[in-house]
Amino acid sequence: MKRPLEYNPELIQKSEPLPEKGSSKKWKVPNPKKEKAGSETEGAPSLLIFGLFRFAKKYKGRIFLIIGLLCFEIGFYASIPFSFKYLIDEALINRNQNALYWIGAYLAIGTIAFAILGTLRDYLYNWASARIIQDLRLQMYEHLDQLSLDFFSNNKLGDILSRFFNDLTALEHALLAFIPWGLGPLLEAVFGTILLFLLDWKLALIALLIWPISFLGPGFYLENQLKLVIQEN
Numbered sequence: 607m608k609r610p611l612e613y614n615p616e617l618i619q620k621s622e623p624l625p626e627k628g629s630s631k632k633w634k635v636p637n638p639k640k641e642k643a644g645s646e647t648e649g650a651p652s653l654l655i656f657g658l659f660r661f662a663k664k665y666k667g668r669i670f671l672i673i674g675l676l677c678f679e680i681g682f683y684a685s686i687p688f689s690f691k692y693l694i695d696e697a698l699i700n701r702n703q704n705a706l707y708w709i710g711a712y713l714a715i716g717t718i719a720f721a722i723l724g725t726l727r728d729y730l731y732n733w734a735s736a737r738i739i740q741d742l743r744l745q746m747y748e749h750l751d752q753l754s755l756d757f758f759s760n761n762k763l764g765d766i767l768s769r770f771f772n773d774l775t776a777l778e779h780a781l782l783a784f785i786p787w788g789l790g791p792l793l794e795a796v797f798g799t800i801l802l803f804l805l806d807w808k809l810a811l812i813a814l815l816i817w818p819i820s821f822l823g824p825g826f827y828l829e830n831q832l833k834l835v836i837q838e839n
Contacts, residue, residue: 658781661738668734675727676785677793682716684797689713735781743774795820 662669689709697706746769758766795817802810 658738658742658777661741662734664741665734665737668730672727672730672734672785673789675723675730676790679720679724679727680790680793680797682720684794684801685716686713688801731785732782735778738781739774739778742777743770746770746774 689712692705693709696702697709750766799810799813802813
């Protein structure tokens with residue numbers, strides 16, 4: 607009995623591109639265990655998202671709206687510590703009731719708006735991600751439909767199905783993780799750096815020294831872990 611298809615992200619990284627229309631070229635899906643460990647870290651799945659930009663042009667209006675909502679969320683989240691600072695300094699210590707009312711209203715309205723707009727942003731992003739994957743899947747079907755019969759006789763059915771199920775599923779997961787694990791943390795770092803410059807530019811310059819470690823450290827750790835996993839397998 608044949609084993610069911612399983613998710614294999616290495617197929618996305620190392621598999622060959624689609625053959626040309628009318629071609630009978632065999633579609634090779636390499637075995638990642640036979641590749642060198644040093645080459646397995648090339649083309650991380652998260653970088654494949656940039657290849658989907660041409661499919662996202664059709665939905666650029668919604669995508670700009672998603673980015674705007676994300677900036678609002680991060681901006682409001684970054685302003686909360688400053689709100690409590692003014693709440694303590696102005697409203698409580700100086701006993702300024704107007705500052706208490708204004709800051710309290712800002713936090714209350716902002717929290718409600720944060721929850722509503724965050725839900726809207728999640729809905730729009732999931733909608734756009736599903737449409738992009740659908741367009742990609744449709745283009746692959748159209749391309750496959752125009753290939754010669756020799757192509758299907760020279761390739762295993764499991765290899766072809768793997769492109770439509772395993773590879774596209776991995777792309778969809780990477781696309782859904784792009785905001786919470788990619789764009790979101792990057793914008794948070796940018797907003798945090800701007801706020802540091804507004805408070806104390808000397809302290810901000812010192813904090814910038816951590817940026818290279820923050821970006822290069824996780825990538826170096828991930829590369830070493832991938833090599834260890836490949837060697838164990």
